[in-house]
Amino acid sequence: MRAAVVRNETVMTEPAVDAIVEVRGISKTYGSVEALREIDLDFPRGKLTSLLGPSGCGKTTLLKIIAGLIEADGGTVAVNGKKVSAPGPERAFVFQDFALLPWATVLRNVAFGLELRGTAKEERETTARRYIKDVGLAGFEDKYPHELSGGMRQRVGLARALCVDADVLLLDEPFSAVDEQNRRKFQEDLIRLRTNQNKTFIFVTHSIEEAVYISDRIVLLSPRPGRVSRIIEPQIDRSGDPDRIHRDRHYLDTVEEIWQGLKQYVE
Structure with a gap:
């Protein structure tokens, strides 16, 4: 199987089947810097979606808007069909710096x-x-x-x-501060937890390999101002030995496909 790619999700007007989070027209500007422009996205219930893109494309900003931690300049976020603009019990946030x-x-x-x-x-x-x-x-x-x-x-x-x-767990690069061995173990644990808990995960990462390894869907954002560039659904069998995935042809092909699209933005 090949990775399924959905292009131009911003033209969507109807929510995806059983979308738990619906983002419509979200824009955000910090002073003279336009971080996000007209983001339209649906996040399916019970799936793990990663936000991936070049540095400064607004991944964490979008995550925090969904969490209700910062306010958008335009657009709406709905969770379970209800518009939200502040933190709520249906969403939980895992911070990069632990925040214990x-x-x-x-x-x-x-x-x-x-x-x-x-x-x-x-x-x-x-x-x-x-x-x-x-x-x-x-x-x-x-x-x-x-x-x-x-x-x-x-x-x-x-x-x-x-x-x-909470129905939705929002994770902002939660594994960036740990060593590679722990990161691999966390990734395996996250796949297991998503399956066992049947929660919806929205995950910010800078790592292409991590996104492909753990995700049901990968949302690629364009360079600032962040917009939805494309959506990739890795067709990877995650049953059995986790180490096998890193040698899987579909995994390797998907990593390379994403890298070819992003490397032009790397300085």
Whole structure:
């Protein structure tokens, strides 16, 4: 099979089948810098979509607009059919720099979102322990962030996002601060979590290889101002040995196809 490519998604007027997030006409300018221009996108429920493009194309800006962390200058975002303009419980954000509470244990960090919602202590800690185990940190519940490696702190951030049971998880280059070995393991864990949790993931990355490896869909953004250039759906069998994927012809062909499209923008 070849990678399926959808071009000119910006002409779409009808939402994709079972789109959980609908982005329509999103634009954003910082002073004299136009970051995004008329972004139209649908994010299918239960899929992992990566945002990929040259530096400065507005990937993180778009992610934060969907999260409700920054306000767009024009356009709308809808989640589950309802327009949103601020953070909400149906979305959870995993920050690049972990954003953990330094004075709180792993258990309390993971349960913090539920604590803010007023969930009873026993219930929130039971839920937190389940997700701590899911991300491979069982036994570290009573540790503090400064006692953990960078990779472990990122796992805490992911567990915290999963713990609040949001429909959509937004991840801003979550693996960029860890070494290559941990990055590979995180990628495998993310594929497994998406399958087991049936959540919708929107993932920002600079890595072509990472995007092709983990994604159901890859949205390529053009150089600033960011616009939807094309959408690629890697046709890759992710069952069995994960290491096999990196040797798969369809994986390698898709990586090369994307690189050929992006290398002109690399200085």
